[in-house]
Amino acid sequence: MMNRPEDARFEHLLHAYELGLLSDEERQEFELLLMNSEDYFQEALESEKTSQLIKYDPEIRSLIRHRAEEMEKTEAARTAAGGSLLKKRWPALVPVSIAAIIIFFLLIFKDWRVDFRPQDEVMATENLLAVMYFDNLSDPEDTDRTGEIITNLLITDLSESQYLQVVSSQRLYDILKQLGREGSRKITPDIAGQVAEKASAKWMVLGSIIKEGRQQVIVSQLIDTRSGNTIASEKITAAETESIFSLVDRLTKAIKEDIPLLVNIKGEADPQVADVTTQSPEAYRYYIEGTDLYNKFYTREALLSFEKALTYDSTFAMVHYYLAKLKDRFHIRKALQYSHKASDREKYYINALAASSEDSVPKAIHILQELTRKYPYEKEAFYNLGNYFRYEGDTRQALDCYFQSIKIDPLYKLSYNIVAYIYNSLGNFDSTLWAINKYIEIAPDEANPYDSRAEIYALNGRLDEAIQSYKKALEIKPDFYTSLSYLGIMYVYNQEYEKADSCFRILLEVENTSIRAAGKHYLVYIPTYQGRFITALKQIDSTFKADSLQQVKESGTYCYIHAFKGLIYDAIGKTSEAVEALKKALEIRERLLPRDKTLFSDIYVQMLLKIGEFQKAREITDELHKRWEDSLAAADAYWYSEAMIEYSRGNYDRAIDYLEKARQVSNSFPAGYMLARAYLEENDLEKAVDNFENLVKKYTSPRMGYCIWSLECHYYLGLAYERSNWYEKAAEQYEKYLSILNLADENILHIPEARERLKRLRNKS
Amino acid sequence: MTIDELYTEAKKGDLKARDELFKALLARFRYFAHQKIWDPDDAEDVVQDALIVINREYDRIDIKVSFHLWAYKVFDMRVLGYVQKKGTSRARYLRYPENESDFQEPLVKIQPEIKVKLLDCLNRILKANSRYARILNFQYQGFSTEEICEKLKVTRNNCYSILSRARSLLALCLKKGDIK
Missing domain, CATH: 1.10.1740.10 (RNA polymerase sigma factor, region 2, helix turn helix motif)
Known part of the structure; x- marks a missing residue:
């Protein structure tokens, strides 16, 4: 019986694990599952006993060997009669195969499905109520969004009940979109039935707003979705000065009393909806607009809506909550201050965010876990939990949480987005495509699904498809600057510099200072990627000068620009200047990016070692070690720094050991690059080739941030191929290297060596 | 706990x-x-x-x-x-040990009748579809799952499905004495 999502996963991984069929990622995932579960571990131990028996029983082995010889003869005869080459190899290897199959047998009756996607598209429908958009008959255009506001307030108010699960407005919106009714506020009984069915709701509420004279009247019907019968009808007439919030309170009370079989619901406390939201209809209107935009990743627009909401009600706790997520910590204090005006479940979200902003992610996890215990259908809580677990490096738990949210709401697009990335990082491309396509299917008119798909293509070396997908995202939303930035970076990789330039220049025109700063940074990639380092340095200096003259406020992006400058200095042999630039980057980081406590510290250590500052490098590394004790996120910087110390001493084997650890934590580009180089130094050519190939395959933004090293990958990969006697491939890499650098400054990097080696290889051929 | x-x-x-x-x-x-x-x-x-x-x-x-x-x-x-x-x-x-002496002592004794039945079933299944054996062969030659899939021109999921079917057939065979 499968009780939990882990059960299915465990079932299908167990046998593959014992046969050594799992990839390293899957193996780690499986072992982590066993680490913290006594039940699973005991089950695995039971299985292990059986497979041990097969492996070590001499009689079994003798039988297998005997059988193998027989099969060998048969196979030889078949080959002689024209059998395939593949078959020739089979008999000699039969013994282990038979053993393996026998192991399979002894572990039978297990389910063997690879994916652990949610099997059922639908959750239990017990006490699930869907509130349809209220049709504003007095204003069919619903210009002031009264229908939408009443619908959302009613959902919020009914959701306060502990006896009722209410379909969220976001899900309602998504279902309507799937039915081709996006934006439709007029819900016919037929459409309502389809929505309720898709949402698996037991009941639905249909309603309309009419005017009788000067009075506003809300008419609603509670319908049993299975029979289609109307359970009850309500007509609430607004008093002349009655607010929309009070109307909704009355309607909530009436609906709760109409719901059959839920006796307890009638007696439970019913808070006023205005007390758990806002007193201002305008603030509420902007709030729902903001959350809709937020879920589409249209952050700038969402920010504007939330800020507008605050101008109507500066004490709206959930608006501060979202602003804290989008903008700065100041708002979390405000959210906490006004959290008495939030609903019960919203208080949990606010407290969790407050905890995480104080670097107490475990506390945030604990709060959200409490929330999910109290409100088990709270998909957003599971999604947020997933994000926190992911931050803590616990991919397994994160994935479980995302799937839990999908199980609650199969149309929960945000989780599909992250699941796609996680699957990709686990090397499961089929499942990655499944998740990302699902995201696109749910939200085909939004830019972010295409942006995510593009990034996934880029991570898998499919540059042209990535470019097309970024273009699609920009077609939908031309000012989706994330896609624009990445499209520019893809063009740099594709050596289409003019196109890249035009993408980045658009960013310079944007009002937002951070986006403008990013645009300036990206523009430096263009000359740097071509090896025009002098130009790049001049460009950086003139950027700083211009910003200083125009008194442009310094942003966190400057930290990245200084670090990038340091890498250019390093590439032209000016290591002392590189150290100074990195130092400056760290100084800006402390001031403007206080949450990124270890950003570039490891690269700084690397540069310090190059100028012989071993003592200082050691001190910073020890400091990183202390930070690692507080946070696993600092682990990669620590391992990387330790690795650089060993690398600088020529202890490449130990450097490899540390770099493997660093890479396991974050899989960062620098760790991968230095690891590949260390393998090359150790003359472990197979691993050097593997690692360099892997690096040049992924077209990512972080890689572009280290584009000088990215270029060098082609040279070193050529070298690794050449030493492995793969001359053709080596020549290809040298050619690629030189073609990218054909306009480069004289004799930089390994240009002369690459030319020389290419020439030699050509002569050979 | x-x-x-x-x-x-x-x-x-x-x-x-x-x-x-x-x-x-x-x-x-x-x-x-x-x-x-x-x-x-x-x-x-x-x-x-x-x-x-x-x-x-x-x-x-x-x-x-x-x-x-x-x-x-x-x-x-x-x-x-x-x-x-x-x-x-x-x-x-x-490095799977080739000599008897390299093997450790078994922890538990297997029942002889199961061995015979297993081998009989195995023969039947391998005759029915050699792909089962090929997957395991590649596996024990040291190929990764990706490489096996590449060689057999099947997806990773299919690879597991093939093995899953093999295992189901073994279960059936042991129960009924045949795979039909």
């Missing part, structure tokens, strides 16, 4: 919980090490090495979120280090 719960209790000063915690870690690490490292002495060295580190760090650091994750990482890094020095995980299969 889970590892994390034991850790929480142990950190509060419960010596019994601490003892239980390290026993649980030892059992798991031994199990994991055995899957990855063929040589039992080497496997034990790796396990002990990891436990020494965990024991040392245990008093020095306070893991707030996921002790089991941290402990596992300590162990896995040591396995990784071992594999790098001694060759990839594939080596385990390539």
